[in-house]
Amino acid sequence: MKKISVRATTATAPTELSAFDRTLCKMGLGNANLIHLSSVVPKDFSVEVTENKHTLDKNHQGDRMYVVYADNRTSTVGDKVAAGLGWVLTDSDGGWGLFVEHVGETEDDVQELINKSLTSMMADRQEYEWGNIQSKIISTACEKEPVCALVLATYKREDW
Template sequence: MEARHHEDAPVIRVSAGSGSGRTRLSAFDAALRSAGVANFNLIRLSSVIPPDAEVREVEAVDQLVGRHGDRLFCVYASAHAELPFHQAWAGVAWALADDGSGAGLFVEHEGPSEDQVGHDLTASLEDLIAGRGGGYAEAGRVVTSVTCDTEPVCAVVVAAYLAQGWTA
């Protein structure tokens, strides 16, 4: 069943990025820049998609916009590698309720291989769905990777719910 979306329903934008830097932190920042969310303060959410939401895969240029330092409420996976030829894989997958409400669930995983991240995303979604008695189906996933050459690297996938300033 297709989800019903209201005009003012939230759009959750999912983007991916990767980058390198002289430290793990600067590699993480480079990956966030690549995903289009570097100038936010990330506030990590658990993995519940509200009813009426629309999950949309986007490029970095189409990610949420806001002012420098705004809060970004998001679900994300970030993976690091620091040794030459090692890989960093990050992924986010989601399932939506069968009732068409738009309600759903995100899962996020990171690891050293595509196989591990793919397996973990599938297993977690299956467990979350089973724990709720069923009624959901996988609706999408975004997985990305980067291979370390000489500097630390980071791969991220970010599901951005809401950008919000600090004043009421």
């Protein structure tokens, strides 16, 4: 079974964009081109949360990385940002599933949106038996410099 890895981190930097880039670097993905996918987990894939950095060596700069991600950024001192991914897999039919990405001010806000979206999406696919909703959410607050909260799922790396 192939694996989709979910990582989450936050970062601060001089701009919102550089804070986003710093989160990617902290995940080991700063030198990859991200290809943002939509909402389907392919058949025969598992989804696992990891704290480990992705390992792209220096021969893979610019490679394509197929991902689903939620990022939330702010440069307003005192503002809070949260980002999260939610997923659910079928209990049969080869273990495929659905991903959603949401952002909000708090982790509770994001969890509520994830639950609403996936519940609705499963209802539109009643012919399948679904497992439990799972999620990974992270948050931070802007104290001085701009911040970014990022949760990212990596499917596959591909060179050119």
